Amino acid sequence: MQNSSKESIxxxxxxxxxxxKQEQRAIIMKLVPIVLLIALIIIFGxxxxxxxxxxxxxxxxxxxxxxxxxxxxGTTFVILMGGIDLSTEGMVGFAGCFVGLLVQNSANDMxxxxxxxxxxxxxxxxxxxxxxxxxxxLRLPSFIITxxxxxxxxxxxxxxxxxxxxxxxxxxxxxxxxxxIAGLPVLTWIAFVVFFIALFLEKKTAFGRYVFxxxxxxKIPVMSGVNVNKVKILVFVWTGICFGxxxxxxxxxxxxxxxxxxxxxxxxxxxxxVVGGTSMSGGQGGVVxxxxxxxxxxxxxxxxxxxxxxxxxxKGVQGLIIISVIVLSRRRSRKQIVK
Amino acid sequence: MKxxxxxxxALIMVLMLAAxxxxxxxxxxxxxxxxxxxxxxxxxxxxxxxxxxxxxxVIGISVRNIENPYYVQIYDAVKQFTEYMGEEKFxxxxxxxxxxxxxxxSDVQAMIARGGKNTVIxxxxxxxxxxxxxxxxxxEAGVYWCSVWSYADGVYPYNFNYYAFHQTPxxxxxxxxxxxxxxxxFEEANKGKILAIKxxxxxxxxxxxxxxxxxxxxxxxxxxxxxSQNGDWNPQTAQTLTTxxxxxxxxxxxxxIWCANDEMALAVIETLKSQGLNxxxxxxxxxxxxxxxxxxxxxxMFGTVGANPWLEGGQGVAxxxxxxxxxxxxxxxxxxxxxxYTEPQILTKENIDDFIKDYIDNSPEIDxxxxxxxxxxxxxxx
Numbered sequence: 001m002q003n004s005s006k007e008s009i010x011x012x013x014x015x016x017x018x019x020x021k022q023e024q025r026a027i028i029m030k031l032v033p034i035v036l037l038i039a040l041i042i043i044f045g046x047x048x049x050x051x052x053x054x055x056x057x058x059x060x061x062x063x064x065x066x067x068x069x070x071x072x073x074g075t076t077f078v079i080l081m082g083g084i085d086l087s088t089e090g091m092v093g094f095a096g097c098f099v100g101l102l103v104q105n106s107a108n109d110m111x112x113x114x115x116x117x118x119x120x121x122x123x124x125x126x127x128x129x130x131x132x133x134x135x136x137x138l139r140l141p142s143f144i145i146t147x148x149x150x151x152x153x154x155x156x157x158x159x160x161x162x163x164x165x166x167x168x169x170x171x172x173x174x175x176x177x178x179x180x181i182a183g184l185p186v187l188t189w190i191a192f193v194v195f196f197i198a199l200f201l202e203k204k205t206a207f208g209r210y211v212f213x214x215x216x217x218x219k220i221p222v223m224s225g226v227n228v229n230k231v232k233i234l235v236f237v238w239t240g241i242c243f244g245x246x247x248x249x250x251x252x253x254x255x256x257x258x259x260x261x262x263x264x265x266x267x268x269x270x271x272x273x274v275v276g277g278t279s280m281s282g283g284q285g286g287v288v289x290x291x292x293x294x295x296x297x298x299x300x301x302x303x304x305x306x307x308x309x310x311x312x313x314x315k316g317v318q319g320l321i322i323i324s325v326i327v328l329s330r331r332r333s334r335k336q337i338v339k
Numbered sequence: 340m341k342x343x344x345x346x347x348x349a350l351i352m353v354l355m356l357a358a359x360x361x362x363x364x365x366x367x368x369x370x371x372x373x374x375x376x377x378x379x380x381x382x383x384x385x386x387x388x389x390x391x392x393x394x395x396x397v398i399g400i401s402v403r404n405i406e407n408p409y410y411v412q413i414y415d416a417v418k419q420f421t422e423y424m425g426e427e428k429f430x431x432x433x434x435x436x437x438x439x440x441x442x443x444x445s446d447v448q449a450m451i452a453r454g455g456k457n458t459v460i461x462x463x464x465x466x467x468x469x470x471x472x473x474x475x476x477x478x479e480a481g482v483y484w485c486s487v488w489s490y491a492d493g494v495y496p497y498n499f500n501y502y503a504f505h506q507t508p509x510x511x512x513x514x515x516x517x518x519x520x521x522x523x524x525f526e527e528a529n530k531g532k533i534l535a536i537k538x539x540x541x542x543x544x545x546x547x548x549x550x551x552x553x554x555x556x557x558x559x560x561x562x563x564x565x566x567s568q569n570g571d572w573n574p575q576t577a578q579t580l581t582t583x584x585x586x587x588x589x590x591x592x593x594x595x596i597w598c599a600n601d602e603m604a605l606a607v608i609e610t611l612k613s614q615g616l617n618x619x620x621x622x623x624x625x626x627x628x629x630x631x632x633x634x635x636x637x638x639x640m641f642g643t644v645g646a647n648p649w650l651e652g653g654q655g656v657a658x659x660x661x662x663x664x665x666x667x668x669x670x671x672x673x674x675x676x677x678x679x680y681t682e683p684q685i686l687t688k689e690n691i692d693d694f695i696k697d698y699i700d701n702s703p704e705i706d707x708x709x710x711x712x713x714x715x716x717x718x719x720x721x
Contacts (some may be wrong), residue, residue, distance in 0.1 A: 262577065
């Protein structure tokens with residue numbers, strides 16, 4: 001009798017010890033992206049003193065991350081619920097082309113101003129809703145439907161200007177880039193607003209909780225009576241809104257409406273989300289993680305140019321660092337099946 | 340029910356595959372997986388096979404993307420040619436490969452599948468390597484084609500029956516001339532610091548244009564190239580590089596930013612505008628697109644090299660048409676008539692008004708009958 005009670009206490013203690021270990025490991029893994037970010041700043045700062053200047057760390061890097069932050073805020077929710085969105089480039093490019101033709105421009109007589117911006121965002125949201133509907137009603141994987149939607153959006157975008165991009169003449173749009181508040185372009189502040197809205201959605205709304213629940217184990221919210229399809233559609237609507245805003249920001253920066261606005265955005269967006277610590281299988285991570293990821297990607301790009309890393313090595317270095325942070329920040333079980 | 344559906348789909352796919360393999364020219368059946376290129380001794384001689392028919396001639400235009408105004412001008416020129424000759428005789432296929440070599444090769448095969456021997460192809464290779472594959476495919480299919488801007492080492496038109504010609508605006512010399520002109524107009528003539536944004540790694544146009552800059556730097560030893568990076572032809576990348584460099588070096592230390600094309604140059608100008616530096620830091624590009632022309636006129640941009648897409652596209656296709664029709668036997672032409680420069684136009688503030696009058700405000704007249712006039716100088720490839 002005395003022996004078995006000694007064993008049960010020992011098992012309980014061991015259980016507590018294991019749980020504490022797992023919690024510590026989880027904390028360490030969560031800290032890996034932050035530690036990496038700090039390490040990158042220190043390394044680049046020691047190689048190039050100009051890297052650590054306020055004008056680079058504050059004005060330059062924050063401006064450079066604006067569009068990526070917005071696209072990542074949208075993609076984070078898709079990945080949190082266990083899906084993926086590959087339509088980034090096409091959607092952002094389309095939004096950039098579309099808004100260019102609605103506001104004052106060199107190609108037509110339209111001059112809708114702020115209304116043009118609202119219409120573009122609404123239209124992008126509508127496309128997102130369409131993607132969500134097809135994903136849920138026709139039960140097509142998000143991979144394929146967003147991949148196709150991206151191409152469709154790209155084609156529509158090119159059709160809007162037929163190879164001759166319109167110059168954007170609307171001063172309001174141009175001032176999103178030219179006008180500065182506290183040393184940062186307006187569009188950077190817009191990116192921050194999008195971030196805080198995303199944070200609010202994640203932390204303070206039922207929608208945010210449902211997204212996590214769906215990503216963690218979809219059956220549970222279904223059994224709990226959550227309208228999972230509606231949540232999924234709303235996630236893609238949110239992503240569409242983010243891509244629309246990013247497209248408008250890109251058009252403001254370039255001063256023209258053309259499909260290039262979305263070019264080469266997909267990989268950095270996905271990288272930022274994953275490197276920040278959001279799990280590709282869903283249910284773990286969040287927008288704060290993504291913010292760290294966006295900072296890592298931007299600091300890396302900025303730092304390598306500052307440090308004069310040869311072109312040929314830059315992509316390789318980026319890849320190595322990304323793999324390293326993912327390896328260090330993921331818990332891998334021997335029993336886990338990896339595909 | 341599911342089994343029936345699966346079998347039906349499989350059957351449809353088999354029938355489609357069979358249809359594709361029997362369609363059009365036998366060239367697609369002879370597609371080789373080998374990348375090794377040999378002269379085809381089995382391809383039909385041009386004079387034997389290039390007969391005009393009542394069928395439509397497929398004019399395939401294969402480019403990197405259709406967002407670049409330069410390519411749109413090529414298309415416009417080809418369209419003018421078809422209108423000149425009678426539109427109903429032609430079927431224009433204008434296809435972008437989205438910067439993918441494999442996609443471009445597939446596009447060429449698709450064009451040939453559409454028109455068979457009644458196909459001519461005008462291609463701006465995404466990378467030099469594409470030329471090898473296209474040369475082999477077209478040689479086997481008996482389809483005339485030409486390349487513009489990029490070519491592959493060892494793959495030269497005069498070694499083939501159906502690789503009609505390669506044309507390029509002289510990029511090295513024209514870039515050199517433009518850069519030397521720009522250096523001479525620095526605050527302290529021929530002394531200063533510049534930065535360079537190249538195009539895509541491995542792309543001949545990017546390599547040649549950067550070579551032109553380097554030639555100019557050799558003749559201006561007091562001009563220092565602080566850094567060069569690949570912009571990948573992406574305006575957003577060009578903007579990111581610009582802001583990073585402005586922080587690294589400081590605006591006062593930079594006299595000019597050289598860009599491998601106009602689109603990147605225009606993006607750089609927007610970034611400079613946001614910091615009040617447009618016109619203070621000189622910017623150059625390449626292509627001569629309308630927005631660049633306007634930027635030169637407004638002193639935001641120093642200059643560009645205008646290719647002449649109307650001439651290249653219009654007279655280029657006229658050349659291919661003559662080959663297809665049997666009016667021109669390329670095998671009898673000299674090397675210089677099959678590999679040549681077209682005349683580049685260096686555009687700066689001094690001549691921009693004339694250029695606008697001739698090419699922007701009025702549609703340029705293209706002489707389709709005297710297409711050989713587009714040859715400016717022979718291009719030595721070996």
